[in-house]
Amino acid sequence: MASGHVTKRAKYKTTIKDPGTPGTLRMTLEKILFVPHNPKSAGKLDVEFRYIKGQKHTKEGSNKPPWLNLTNNQNGSFIFEFENYSDLHDCRDFVGKVLAKSGEVSEKPTVAYPDEQLSAAEMELRIKLLQEDSELQKLHKQFVLSGVLTEAEFWATRKKLLDREASKKTKQRLGFKSAMVSDIKPSTDGRTNKVTFNLTPEIILQIFAEKPAVHRAFLTYVPNKISERNFWTKYFRAEYLHSTKNSIAAAAEAAEDEELAVFLKQDDILASEARRKIRRVDPTLDMEADEGDDYTHLPDHGIFRDGNKEMTESQNELYKRTLSQDINRHAAVVLEGRAVDAEFEDTKAVAEALAQSKRESSNKGESDGDTSRERIERLSRMTEIEDLQGSNNLPLAPLCIKDPRDYFDSQQANALRTSGDALGGTEQIKSSLSIPEVYSSLRESISSIKAMGWKEPIVKPEVAYQVFDALTNSISNTKHNIGKNPQESVLDRLPRKTKEELLHSWTSILELLKHFWASYPITTSYLYAKVNRLKDAMSNIYPQLEEIKGSVPSELRHQVSLLVRPMYQALDAAIQHYEASMQKRSTQSGEKPNGYV
Amino acid sequence: MASAPSKLYADDVSLVVVLLDTNPFFWSSSSLSFSQFLSHVLAFFNAILTLNQLNQVVVIATGYNSCDYIFNSASDLNRSFENGRMPVMSSSLLQKLEEFLIKDEQLSKGEPEGRIKSSLFSGSLSMALCYIQRVFRSGALHPHPRILCLQGSPDGPEQYVAIMNAIFSAQRSEVPIDSCYIGAQNSAFLQQASYITGGVHHKPQNLDGLFQYLMTIFATDLHSRSFIHLPKPVGVDFRASCFCHKNTIDMGYVCSVCLSIFCKHHKKCSTCGSVFGQAQSEAASASDKKRKTPET
Ligand SMILES: [Zn+2]
Ligand SMILES: [Zn+2]
Numbered sequence: 001m002a003s004g005h006v007t008k009r010a011k012y013k014t015t016i017k018d019p020g021t022p023g024t025l026r027m028t029l030e031k032i033l034f035v036p037h038n039p040k041s042a043g044k045l046d047v048e049f050r051y052i053k054g055q056k057h058t059k060e061g062s063n064k065p066p067w068l069n070l071t072n073n074q075n076g077s078f079i080f081e082f083e084n085y086s087d088l089h090d091c092r093d094f095v096g097k098v099l100a101k102s103g104e105v106s107e108k109p110t111v112a113y114p115d116e117q118l119s120a121a122e123m124e125l126r127i128k129l130l131q132e133d134s135e136l137q138k139l140h141k142q143f144v145l146s147g148v149l150t151e152a153e154f155w156a157t158r159k160k161l162l163d164r165e166a167s168k169k170t171k172q173r174l175g176f177k178s179a180m181v182s183d184i185k186p187s188t189d190g191r192t193n194k195v196t197f198n199l200t201p202e203i204i205l206q207i208f209a210e211k212p213a214v215h216r217a218f219l220t221y222v223p224n225k226i227s228e229r230n231f232w233t234k235y236f237r238a239e240y241l242h243s244t245k246n247s248i249a250a251a252a253e254a255a256e257d258e259e260l261a262v263f264l265k266q267d268d269i270l271a272s273e274a275r276r277k278i279r280r281v282d283p284t285l286d287m288e289a290d291e292g293d294d295y296t297h298l299p300d301h302g303i304f305r306d307g308n309k310e311m312t313e314s315q316n317e318l319y320k321r322t323l324s325q326d327i328n329r330h331a332a333v334v335l336e337g338r339a340v341d342a343e344f345e346d347t348k349a350v351a352e353a354l355a356q357s358k359r360e361s362s363n364k365g366e367s368d369g370d371t372s373r374e375r376i377e378r379l380s381r382m383t384e385i386e387d388l389q390g391s392n393n394l395p396l397a398p399l400c401i402k403d404p405r406d407y408f409d410s411q412q413a414n415a416l417r418t419s420g421d422a423l424g425g426t427e428q429i430k431s432s433l434s435i436p437e438v439y440s441s442l443r444e445s446i447s448s449i450k451a452m453g454w455k456e457p458i459v460k461p462e463v464a465y466q467v468f469d470a471l472t473n474s475i476s477n478t479k480h481n482i483g484k485n486p487q488e489s490v491l492d493r494l495p496r497k498t499k500e501e502l503l504h505s506w507t508s509i510l511e512l513l514k515h516f517w518a519s520y521p522i523t524t525s526y527l528y529a530k531v532n533r534l535k536d537a538m539s540n541i542y543p544q545l546e547e548i549k550g551s552v553p554s555e556l557r558h559q560v561s562l563l564v565r566p567m568y569q570a571l572d573a574a575i576q577h578y579e580a581s582m583q584k585r586s587t588q589s590g591e592k593p594n595g596y597v
Numbered sequence: 598m599a600s601a602p603s604k605l606y607a608d609d610v611s612l613v614v615v616l617l618d619t620n621p622f623f624w625s626s627s628s629l630s631f632s633q634f635l636s637h638v639l640a641f642f643n644a645i646l647t648l649n650q651l652n653q654v655v656v657i658a659t660g661y662n663s664c665d666y667i668f669n670s671a672s673d674l675n676r677s678f679e680n681g682r683m684p685v686m687s688s689s690l691l692q693k694l695e696e697f698l699i700k701d702e703q704l705s706k707g708e709p710e711g712r713i714k715s716s717l718f719s720g721s722l723s724m725a726l727c728y729i730q731r732v733f734r735s736g737a738l739h740p741h742p743r744i745l746c747l748q749g750s751p752d753g754p755e756q757y758v759a760i761m762n763a764i765f766s767a768q769r770s771e772v773p774i775d776s777c778y779i780g781a782q783n784s785a786f787l788q789q790a791s792y793i794t795g796g797v798h799h800k801p802q803n804l805d806g807l808f809q810y811l812m813t814i815f816a817t818d819l820h821s822r823s824f825i826h827l828p829k830p831v832g833v834d835f836r837a838s839c840f841c842h843k844n845t846i847d848m849g850y851v852c853s854v855c856l857s858i859f860c861k862h863h864k865k866c867s868t869c870g871s872v873f874g875q876a877q878s879e880a881a882s883a884s885d886k887k888r889k890t891p892e893t
Contacts, residue, residue: 401758401855401869406840408754408785410858438621439702445624445631446695453683455636459808467806471813475826517848566836573847 004029006094008087012036012043013067013079020081027094032070032078045078054127055095060085068092100145122162129161138504139511148537149515153530157514176334180326181207186236197236205350207235209333212269217262218351226259228347238263270329279375490559494552501548502563505541509567512538516574522581535578538571608820610651612732612740614725615642615747617667618779619658619698620716623750629779629804637808638747639687645816646670653740655728656690658697659721659748661714662704666724667693715753718746718786722763722774729772741819743773743796746787749780756786764790773797775815779804797827840868 005028011020012034021043023036032052034045051072058064066088070078082088130137136158143149155162181203186195208215214235222228238260241250254261433441459467491499516534519527545564552560617638624631642654656668668690675685722744729742744767767774773796776787783800791798801810817825838845839860850859855869865872 399855399869403755403868404757404759405754406857406868407761408752408757409843410838410840433625435621435702435705438625439698442619442621442624442631443695443698445635446691446698449632449635450688450691452632454640454687455633458636458640459806463803463806464809467801467803467809468813470802471810471828475828570847 006090008091009083010034010068010087010091011081012045013081014043016067016079018079020079025080025091027091027098029098034078034080047072047078049098052095052099054099054123055092056123057088057092068095070095096145096147100141125162126155135504135507139507142508143511143537146537148512148533153515157518175337176206176209177202178334180330181210197232199232199347201347201350204347205354206333208351208354209336210329211267212273213262213265213267215351215354216269217259218347219355221259222348231259234260235263282378490563494556494560498548498552498556498560502560505545505548505564505567509538509541509570512541513570513574516578520577520581522585531578535575538574541571542568608741609818610649610740611645611818612653612655612729612742613645613745614655614657614728614742615745616657616659616718616721616725617694618716618746618748618750619694619701620661620714620750621698621702622661622714623716623780627749627780629807634779634807635691637811639683639690640808641811641816642668642670642690643684643687644812648816648818651740655725657721657724657728658694658701659716659718659746660697660701661716662701663697664717664721664724665697665700666728667697714750715756716748716750717756718748718750718753719756719759719763722746722760722767722790726763726766726770726772729770733770743775743819745815746774746776746790748776748778748784748787751780751782752784752786760786760790764793767794773819777801777810777815779807797829799828 005026007024007026009022010025011022012025013020021036021038021041023034023038023041023043026033026035027049030049032045032047032049034043036043052070053073054071056069056071058067060066066082066085068080068082068088068091070080072078080091082091130140140154144151144154186197188195208218218231222231226234234257237253238250241253241264244250250264254264491502494502512534516531516538519531519534522528522531545567549557549560549564615638624634627634642656645652645654652670654668654670655666658665658667668686670686673686673689675689677685725744729744732739732742764774767790772794774787774790774794775796776784776791776798778784778787778798778800788798790796797814799810799814801807814827817827836845837849837858839849840857841859841861841863844860846858846860850862851857852859852866852869852871852873854871855866857866857868859867863873
């Protein structure tokens, strides 16, 4: 396997069903060459390895022949059928090696699948995860492609990642356009006064969503009472009347035409909804206080629509609709998002789908009787002053800690140990003085300073110089200690490369340790082999850590060795465990070298 | 707090809440006398108040039995010198300190035994945080608060939970805790408090120059810290050790109720008494069975 090429007899198949062309497959570090036995046959192949993205193969023991499927970066694939599985495995390992190498150059992740048949979707997902997470990709390359962990083992510890990714698949929904429906401008034919509105199901859905009364009218009138065309004509007539702001004319026309009146009147569904919403407003909100902010009625204030100032008239309130109402309603609908997702061809379907989705959502959370009680509860919640309330009577057992000193000893002992101060020294000699004595000596100190004033000078110049000198010295000696940000971590002071190497060492060590400890107790020869593999991989990390230490300038070395020390300790602990259990195994069951318990 | 004149606060205006260790047992055994200490510290307070007119110093005495506010520069506005010996505010601080010590003594119950007892650090730290919270709520204009602990007494392990809670709450409200340890050993609490909150911890080597240390390190306002080099610890090892044997461990069992750490599986948590479910041996044998089946 160490050689730079492999040659096997195989059949080259363009598809799975293709019976295949017999010939010789030769793989070098750069290329894949297939030469058919019959020189006239067309199946000759000469592909560079850098185009190969991944490989799949059939599993020994499955009823499929030994097939190796190499996928290239254009989603094409080359299938080879071997004479036996050992040939297949040789080729698979070779491809794995080459891909691992080439992966260092091109950042395309490669996924190899020994011992596992995966669906295309699962494979896609894994590749996607690797592509999105460079750290994961690095680990994968480092351990899976080098054979320390199998593909299955690697992913077994990340099942959650795979699951979550899968469930996240619900795709983003398209929202409503932010343009207002009233902005739909008709086209004219240029000769007559006739205008034409182009209504798409999209626009209709938006109209229905923003104007529930129109939606209801459509469901009741069309097509039994009036035709759809007629319905929309009346709708736009009403819109036109609104835009003229002539509420007297609007009132007059509405009196004559029942259906037109529906469009001209205030939307009663919206109005009742608004009333319901007001009931749910935070009860502590003082809406009257905000009223003073409304100055639209003052001269030179107000909203202009289509170049005309919107006037507030007192008569014919019923037929008046302000722009702010329209904008607010539109904004609310856009923010709500569309509940109806499918593409619709005709208006009837749109109307019914919307009605259906509304029924569903109202079934979910609408029992009006509850709202008043809910409101009272909210009110008491909002006005409650937390500090004055008793505990919430949660069904929890109170935490009772017998001796908090344990926490101190557990954690802080180390802190003191490393800072170089003997912990044992805490047992200071107790002063021989009694309580009154110590207090009175303290009070004497105060009286003396009161009488004498501050010491003069407070610090002797030479002492001040010494202190200043020592401080400056220690600061400049640890100049790597200094960053702009006092919160900056030790890592940030190291060269970028060292920092990355250290972080990566940690993640690789953690990955190995996770698998290592999870393999105990060893119950099968499989786990036995896995532990051996992991132990070898862990041993290989020691020289790498030494190398990192050696690569930094001497003044940073201490910092780096502090960071590396816990890594050594974690590895040492694992290897110690490994050796101890090996010893136990050999003494216990010498006749079972394979590691069965 | 007297209402400060409504001036715009610059980013270098500081509120320094100083926790002053007044544990008489510590001071009776310290190489630095309490009067010398006060001399350095009072001069330091004066210096801070002179650095910026809007700076504020609040002093809380950390006693042996109690804690109390003993000084607030916002209410002691007299900055004149009393017969040339020291500022009036310093003598009012000393006055309050004396009264505090008398009260603290009255609260004593019996002689402490064994080693020097710790002072009530958790109490003064909580008082400092309460004061700072009040300042935060006083409106948009307030000085940048920080806490400075001047401590010499040894740590009180029995205060662990309270102190750590205070440290974390300081961390959450972004209040750095600076600490200057003047005792014989170092204090793990102070190191951790400064480390977690992004403050500075220092243990002066030469206590005769305490004032110089205070001025060089602890007078630096938070804004200036972004470009001034201050001493930094080499790193603190916060690795855990087990509660049962005090051994440093890499892996262990953690009580899910109180977060105690054990090196071995126990039936019951020795700290909080919670009973741990499912014996380990059962779990192990169940997983053994599972593992044996695939036999790859
Ligand atoms: Zn233990
Ligand atoms: Zn517990």
